[in-house]
Amino acid sequence: MASPCAVIGIGQTHHTARRDDVSIAGLVREAALRALEDAALDWRDIDAVVLGKAPDMFEGVMMPELYLADALGAVGKPLLRVHTAGSVGGSTAIVAASLIQAGIHERVLTVAFEKQSESNAMWALTVSTPLQATVVAGAGGYFSPLIRGYMRRSGAPEDTGIRVALKDRSNALKNPYAHLREPDISFERVASSPMLWDPIRFHETCPSSDGACAMVLSSERALSRGAHAPAWVHSTAMRSEPTQFAGQEKINPLAGRECAKELYRKAGIRDPRKEIDVAEIYVPFSWFEPMWMENLGFAPEGDGWKMTYEGATALDGDMPVNCSGGVLSSNPIGASGMLRFAEAAMQVRGQAGEHQIDGARVALGHAYGGGSQFFSMWIVGSARP
């Protein structure tokens, strides 16, 4: 029943620790204008805007879509604001796509951002609650025990995480927008970096970035004449589960497995590793690459690390993951999920530049958030579904 939806414009900012040259409005406009330019469209061509970002406390602006209405060219138009924790960039794109798929709009601008430098992520993520004891130190403190659990359960070699970090940071050198571009990155450099939340090392951790990402989505009849062919949305899926409950599989959450299953079913994919050419996965700490490889069905449970180890997830591997450098190299939290979705679309549009996988036709974008409980994913392809 749903109408086809295409990505016809993609834009992102240069991500960095502190974009002190722009306001919040300027940051989102930078990405939005690049997306409009890519689509060869103007503000007036847009029917509706869907904005996503993570907690408002990062910038201290409550429901910032209200303040950003003017900057997003949304005045007189529908404007939606999505917030699903870390997965928000992905879910925002999915909400935007559903507006096209439902036949409600012809062209939708979707934007996600975070300007983390206005405050401090460790503060905003662990605002203390009266009468409670704060013992979990930010995202790293939360996810590190899960990683230890994975290491113990899978028996993965201890340097798996180092290899992921080395790969992603090397890939980032091919991405002009990446935050961390470290030409001298090496196995030794990652391995010798200090433990922050043991077993997570400094160089196995995502940075804290300012940045934004935007996409123009279009119906089939409203396709514009941009320089690049459209990326078609083959399927989308979202799944959530509660934060903590008895019997929960925190390391390999069912919400993620079921989300992937639904995603593949809707896209007609039977063997994801064979049929998907390239994937952009939300990996904020290196070890999440092997964990998500299993969760996404690319590897049997306990074997995800082998893909990293054997080089399958490298640029020249059979299942390249995070060719852009991923979240490990740029992390404007609210935009990080949309960047995964956008980078997947860039691959099938052939516009990924130096980190392009030749002939990529089907790509996966993935985001997760909260306590590994919110998942959003899409499959995009060069062929009309």
Add this chain to the structure above:
Amino acid sequence: MREVAIVSFSQSRHVRRDTRNEVEILMPVVHEVVERSGVARPFDFTCSGSTDFLQGQPFAFVMALDAAGAWPPIAESHVEMDGAWALYEAWVKLQTGEADTALVYAFGKSSPGDLPEVLSRQLDPYVLAPLWPDAVSLAALQARAWLEQKGRSERELAEVVVRSRRAARANPHALLSGDLEVEKLLAEPYLAAPLRRHDAPPICDGAAAVVLAAGDVARRVCKRPAWIRGIDHRVEAHALGARDLTASPSTRIAGERAGVGRGAVDVAELHAPFSHQEWILREALGLGAGVDVNPSGGALCANPMMAAGLIRIGEAARRISDGTARRAVAHATSGPCLQQNLVCVLEGA
């Protein structure tokens, strides 16, 4: 457009301060709305609306998921907006054909903070928020512009309050209700001139939930579904000084798109937190004197932030389902001085 209806609605009893946590407030509301709907879990889609700043704690919506019934995992989303927009997102999902049923909920606990001050954090962070203008004072700017430019009187504001409080006597969920007199209200001191305390909404805690179902599912579970015949929302410029505060062009456009004018309106539930805003909204929607506006008492009698807009839709749907209205209009607002507005047209057949 795919046929989608509201098949059940539930809300908490809104109180000035609810000492329960968000799950404790929400869970009975969700249980009730699900039970009333006759729709068996799992829902094809779930969407909620809330904002972290009310309580000053990030990720309130994450904890709230405990009340929704998210196991086995559910297809779920959240807007940092009033629940009316969560309903919109769910309606869109049903329009794609990927879902036939949806659970929508919203909650707000405003009591822990100084709400008018907290809402100043919604303003432009460079030139407005640093001055800390409170939400009541901003609404009062709009009220004066409306009174002076439209040649209206404060008596007309009081009349809205009297009618709303009287209507709320029949609403067990309302926080304020009763028989007031215009003259006595006009003798009261100003809260933020030209607005008096009764012209402003009571601050309260509460939650609401709605179940949506498409076509035959709705017909199967509900004797008289409230069909969504049109729904649209629009936003205006943020800077108050760049807007005509005496009108609501975004409501007008949304109302036109939703098809308000395509038939006679029996009932309108308008999310007008401040008394003067009801007049602005009536005009924007072209509602005549014969329309029964806010039979629930409206936001002047209970305004749980983030849920109050969804409650307008639920109240309108309730009147379709109980047969008191054939065609109803519901409206929700967000942001300072009616910056963003949603309009929904509901019909019984």
Add this chain to the structure above:
Amino acid sequence: MKAPITEVDGVLSAPHVLEYPYRRSVGPVLSRFFSALRERKILGVRTRGGRVLVPPSEADPETGTAVTDDFPEVGPGGVVTTWSWVSRPREKQPLAHPFAWALIRLDGADTALLHAVDAGDIDSMRTGMRVRPRWRAETAGEIGDITCFEPERAGGAR
């Protein structure tokens, strides 16, 4: 660090403070505005359609397009287009005694600026009255450089 614990209806309660000294980069357009405020001047920005926005913004609210590079000086005086009265100011608001919030269209501007007006009492406030900025003794390049506006003449009538 110990918070005083109280009980409300049988439920434990304690104070909670959400506090952060946000530092905001302002971008090129507001940079012009704030830098001028430091010099006790008020700048607007011209849209491509020719309107002058005060305070300036990066986009024309009507179209979303970028504004021009023309930053005309406006005011310093202007007209109150609407106002409300604050009889009990909150702690962080510009004035500690009763004042008005007002939308003020500065001379030469097409949009109105929100600020406080120190008129003394409510009877001295009137829509249409002319006001002028009262500058803070030491300006720093922020909206608070204008302490408030005040009537151009006693009584405030035009």
Add this chain to the structure above:
Amino acid sequence: MSDSDDAKPVKSIKTPMRLAYQYTAGQATSRYLRGIGQGRILGQRCPSCKKVYVPPRGSCPRCAVATTEEVQLSDKGTVTTFAIVRVPSENISVPLPFASVHILLDGADIPFFSVVQGCPLDQVRIGMRVRAEWVPREELAPTATSIRWFVPIDEPDVPFEKLEAAL
């Protein structure tokens, strides 16, 4: 206040925010904290799946039903997993480095987040048995900080296989 010198264009502004709230803990948390104030750890059992939650939040998220049956739990438990935190965090007052641990209290079905002290960090391990170290009796109060941390006890480790389900 701006950071810029007078001559330079203003690039940034400081906009401090301070919002004061009066937090209420909710019913389940209040009951739990009152128990803590008496030196007892009270969980709640789900009427449907019978699992025991601690700290209780008044519901079983798995079954989406309210929990009311109170269960007194042991203050002993087993470390299911942990991290050694070496990076400072604004809201944490425990001196660095420290072991942030998940503890499955005896009788509970979800891990409890706390800190282990009282042994070298390199001895903290999955399966290790620990017990709560309370503040002195006279300092007990209805706040989570009445449990200072957990300390190792002289009991044999629990094998990993038995803990895997609680990870």
